[in-house]
Amino acid sequence: MTDVLEILRTGVASLLHWLAWPLLVYFLVGNVIQLLLIGLATADSMDRPARQRREGQVRLLASRSVPGISVIASMFNEEVGIVEVASSMLALNHPLHEVILVDDGSKDATFTVLAQAFDLVEIPNVSIEDISVREPPISTFVARDTAVRLTVLRKKNSGRADSLNVGVNAAREDLVLFVDADSLLDPRALLSVAQPFADDERTVAVGGVIRAVNGCAVMHGRVVSVRPARTWLPRIQGVEYLRAFNLGRAGWARMNSLLLISGAFGTFRRDVLLEVGGLDPSSIGEDFELVLRIHKRMRRLRRPYRVRFVTEPICWTEVPSTLRVLSRQRSRWHRGLWETLWQHKDMLFNPRYGRLGFLALPHYWLFELFAPLFEAGGLVLLVLGLLLGLVNTDLLIAFAVVSYLLSAVVTLFAVLGEELITHRNERARDVASTILASVVEQFGYRQITVWFRLRGWWASLRGTEQVWGVMSRTGFGGQLPSVPPNKALPPPPENAAGEGSR
Amino acid sequence: MDVVLPHVLVQGLLWVSLATVAALLLTIAVVRTTRTLTAAMSARVLAPLADDLLAVSTGEDPTGEAAARLIDVPRRHRATVERAIVARLEFLRGTTARALTDILEAWGVRSRWAERCRSPWAQRRAVAVSDVGLLHDEALIDVVIPLLRDRSRTVRNSAVRAIGRLQSARGAAMVLDACATDSRSHLPLWVAMEGLAFPGAEAAVAEAIAHPCSRVRTAAAHAVTLWGWTSTATPIRHALTLEPEADTRVHQVRALGVVGSGTDIDLLMEMSSPQSPRGVRVAAIGALAEVCDDSETFSTQLTDNDAIVSRAAARAYGRHRSTPGVQPTVPAGASMAAIQELALSRLRAPAVRLPLTEGGR
Numbered sequence: 001m002t003d004v005l006e007i008l009r010t011g012v013a014s015l016l017h018w019l020a021w022p023l024l025v026y027f028l029v030g031n032v033i034q035l036l037l038i039g040l041a042t043a044d045s046m047d048r049p050a051r052q053r054r055e056g057q058v059r060l061l062a063s064r065s066v067p068g069i070s071v072i073a074s075m076f077n078e079e080v081g082i083v084e085v086a087s088s089m090l091a092l093n094h095p096l097h098e099v100i101l102v103d104d105g106s107k108d109a110t111f112t113v114l115a116q117a118f119d120l121v122e123i124p125n126v127s128i129e130d131i132s133v134r135e136p137p138i139s140t141f142v143a144r145d146t147a148v149r150l151t152v153l154r155k156k157n158s159g160r161a162d163s164l165n166v167g168v169n170a171a172r173e174d175l176v177l178f179v180d181a182d183s184l185l186d187p188r189a190l191l192s193v194a195q196p197f198a199d200d201e202r203t204v205a206v207g208g209v210i211r212a213v214n215g216c217a218v219m220h221g222r223v224v225s226v227r228p229a230r231t232w233l234p235r236i237q238g239v240e241y242l243r244a245f246n247l248g249r250a251g252w253a254r255m256n257s258l259l260l261i262s263g264a265f266g267t268f269r270r271d272v273l274l275e276v277g278g279l280d281p282s283s284i285g286e287d288f289e290l291v292l293r294i295h296k297r298m299r300r301l302r303r304p305y306r307v308r309f310v311t312e313p314i315c316w317t318e319v320p321s322t323l324r325v326l327s328r329q330r331s332r333w334h335r336g337l338w339e340t341l342w343q344h345k346d347m348l349f350n351p352r353y354g355r356l357g358f359l360a361l362p363h364y365w366l367f368e369l370f371a372p373l374f375e376a377g378g379l380v381l382l383v384l385g386l387l388l389g390l391v392n393t394d395l396l397i398a399f400a401v402v403s404y405l406l407s408a409v410v411t412l413f414a415v416l417g418e419e420l421i422t423h424r425n426e427r428a429r430d431v432a433s434t435i436l437a438s439v440v441e442q443f444g445y446r447q448i449t450v451w452f453r454l455r456g457w458w459a460s461l462r463g464t465e466q467v468w469g470v471m472s473r474t475g476f477g478g479q480l481p482s483v484p485p486n487k488a489l490p491p492p493p494e495n496a497a498g499e500g501s502r
Numbered sequence: 503m504d505v506v507l508p509h510v511l512v513q514g515l516l517w518v519s520l521a522t523v524a525a526l527l528l529t530i531a532v533v534r535t536t537r538t539l540t541a542a543m544s545a546r547v548l549a550p551l552a553d554d555l556l557a558v559s560t561g562e563d564p565t566g567e568a569a570a571r572l573i574d575v576p577r578r579h580r581a582t583v584e585r586a587i588v589a590r591l592e593f594l595r596g597t598t599a600r601a602l603t604d605i606l607e608a609w610g611v612r613s614r615w616a617e618r619c620r621s622p623w624a625q626r627r628a629v630a631v632s633d634v635g636l637l638h639d640e641a642l643i644d645v646v647i648p649l650l651r652d653r654s655r656t657v658r659n660s661a662v663r664a665i666g667r668l669q670s671a672r673g674a675a676m677v678l679d680a681c682a683t684d685s686r687s688h689l690p691l692w693v694a695m696e697g698l699a700f701p702g703a704e705a706a707v708a709e710a711i712a713h714p715c716s717r718v719r720t721a722a723a724h725a726v727t728l729w730g731w732t733s734t735a736t737p738i739r740h741a742l743t744l745e746p747e748a749d750t751r752v753h754q755v756r757a758l759g760v761v762g763s764g765t766d767i768d769l770l771m772e773m774s775s776p777q778s779p780r781g782v783r784v785a786a787i788g789a790l791a792e793v794c795d796d797s798e799t800f801s802t803q804l805t806d807n808d809a810i811v812s813r814a815a816a817r818a819y820g821r822h823r824s825t826p827g828v829q830p831t832v833p834a835g836a837s838m839a840a841i842q843e844l845a846l847s848r849l850r851a852p853a854v855r856l857p858l859t860e861g862g863r
Contacts, residue, residue, distance in 0.1 A: 024511075046625055047624065047625070047654070047655075047656055058592070059663065059696060063692070063695070063696075066692070067692075123842055123845035123846060124838065124841045124842045124845050125842070126809070126838045126839050126841070126842040128809050128839060140842070142846065146846065198690065198692040198693065199655065199659055199690055199692070199693060200655065200690055201690045201691065395509060395512060398512050398513065398516050399512050401516060402512060402515045402516045402519055405516070405519035405520060405522075405523055406515075406519050408519075408523050409519060409522050409523055409526065412523060412526035412527065412530065413526065415530060416526060416529060416530050416533065419530055419533045419534060419537075420533060423537065428534060431530065431534070435527075
């Protein structure tokens with residue numbers, strides 16, 4: 001027994017000897033990158049004062065040359081809330097927008113409730129395939145009152161990506177906004193995302209801030225009061241979203257290297273979508289994959305282009321409130337991340353892709369994909385080192401505190417950004433609660449999400465088929481809609497489980 | 503670990519991160535408190551002036567007493583009142599806007615705002631140039647024009663909007679020039695339109711229709727489409743016959759649809775033929791719908807294999823056939839896309855609303 005312990009002790013000691021410095025460097029570089037992204041995000045938000053943003057939106061609303069937007073959502077068994085969501089989409093502030101709902105073979109009364117609510121009438125079905133699809137629409141319906149620009153397409157079930165491609169084929173406006181059929185949009189959402197396209201003709205895609213709606217007061221499909229979730233699990237995810245969207249994505253967008261626009265809220269130029277062939281229905285991380293493909297094409301053709309990000313909270317989605325659902329979500333995200341990065345590995349360190357190839361993609365490989373591996377490995381080594389008396393306890397505690405404090409710094413910057421720009425937190429105690437959640441997440445939540453992510457990666461490497469499962473939600477305003485098997489879970493905030501303490 | 507990990511580094515990081523956390527917490531507290539106090543102070547300052555502000559903003563101050571009281575606001579409260587006035591000015595025009603700007607002028611904001619337009623901070627320049635535009639005084643154009651070439655996109659866009667408010671013909675010409683691709687950081691088309699949205703821009707636009715740069719020609723044609731200046735019909739017609747760029751031709755064709763007449767049908771028919779690019783064809787069909795009364799004009803395009811083209815033709819055809827009480831019929835040989843579009847036109851046909859418009863009278 002003593003021999004075994006001695007061998008273990010020697011093995012762990014040599015591992016620590018060899019890995020301590022690389023892990024420390026990894027940790028430091030990760031945090032320096034976070035701080036750089038914070039700087040870039042700050043510069044981005046300072047570039048456009050609130051008044052200029054508002055002024056631009058007011059002008060956009062009154063403009064006759066504004067780019068039109070087709071809002072496209074795929075729906076599957078959404079009978080509970082779809083009428084409210086469709087009404088809220090139709091009522092968004094924008095002078096020229098249409099709503100296209102693609103019924104992806106719902107088994108419930110989704111279509112019937114829509115048909116009744118909007119007095120839908122069937123028109124001749126035309127299968128225009130600007131983008132080739134697996135399942136073309138079987139029938140096309142529009143609202144009898146054509147002032148209501150609603151089109152409902154019915155088709156056999158073929159998944160979210162394919163349904164959205166069907167919607168893109170039917171879209172008539174220059175811009176296309178992908179949105180989840182159970183996400184709530186801010187009334188100004190369309191103006192916010194249309195503005196970067198209007199202000200800069202090079203813009204090909206725009207992402208927006210998605211926030212957790214758990215805990216918020218919702219009335220008639222609108223978030224009327226922002227509150228943190230009542231339970232810790234969604235509250236911590238709310239902090240993750242805050243960090244990832246307010247700092248990470250804004251920072252990458254500033255460098256024109258934003259790789260991820262969430263499918264729950266992403267706007268694209270329709271002609272560009274047609275050029276790249278739309279979403280890939282076989283991809284698990286179809287949103288990530290699409291943006292990478294757009295970057296790839298634009299860089300290959302040497303076309304000037306921009307992928308932008310708007311930092312106002314404009315889309316609200318419900319985050320998982322149980323560990324089981326969270327587990328499935330994080331596994332799927334990580335699996336999608338791995339498969340997409342592997343699919344586009346040719347872009348890595350390829351001079352043709354500039355900053356994307358040398359900065360953004362290596363960051364995703366090192367600090368997103370490998371993060372759970374390094375984190376789990378480091379944790380196991382430290383615990384072993386501690387048990388075997390190889391690690392100085394005081395130093396370890398100091399290191400852990402530094403790690404947690406750096407994570408808190410990132411969260412605090414995100415909160416500060418909210419305080420300076422959007423003023424969404426009405427009560428001081430909500431701010432305190434957000435900060436507290438960033439502390440609590442370090443004890444258990446972080447570690448368990450590392451495990452979920454590793455599991456997703458492992459499942460992909462083993463070639464296990466992705467099972468979507470059913471995600472029960474608590475719903476808005478006490479409703480209990482369920483998320484269908486084909487439906488995307490809420491969008492992945494990058495750094496979802498690992499940022500800050502690296 | 504204790505051997506290899508430098509204590510000093512970890513200790514240093516610990517203190518730096520602790521200090522940063524403390525500083526950030528303090529900053530958040532200060533930001534929140536400042537915001538609350540500023541809001542309270544604004545409310546306190548504006549409450550007694552609310553009636554006066556309302557009277558001036560709605561033109562219900564014939565004696566000028568309310569305006570005089572606002573001018574006499576103590577200097578320490580002027581910044582707050584200035585913000586309130588600027589917020590109203592963004593939505594006001596005409597005499598009421600003039601009454602409000604008179605108050606600001608009495609406080610000497612003109613020179614202060616003009617000075618701020620030269621600030622080294624882009625954010626400050628952007629706000630200042632927007633403010634200058636709110637004064638609606640063409641004499642300020644020289645302050646604004648240099649900012650059309652500013653290194654900040656936000657400042658450039660704000661400068662264009664300010665020119666639209668100042669309604670300066672010289673400014674409009676400069677906006678068009680700033681659209682040129684060879685200019686430093688050229689203006690987006692949509693933003694440029696905001697600097698041309700006034701009658702005085704017509705001459706500058708007419709001149710720009712024959713500009714050597716295709717992007718300027720596009721901007722000019724787009725402005726004609728939006729504002730429908732009929733005096734530009736001849737230059738547009740002429741430019742269209744010579745235009746080498748397809749994108750520009752699309753805009754010129756649309757413009758001709760707005761300002762053209764029946765004499766342009768042949769030219770537009772030529773543009774809608776399969777020899778033209780798709781964008782030009784679609785624009786030409788739309789323009790034909792504006793200048794031509796005969797729905798049979800679109801019979802060829804209705805059968806076109808290109809779904810986008812046949813849809814456009816169906817829209818134009820349905821529009822002509824959607825006279826009250828007459829449902830558009832589906833012509834023989836129409837493509838499926840056209841049939842779908844015609845079905846939509848049938849929905850739009852005012853058969854349901856007929857009793858309200860005709861029978862109800």
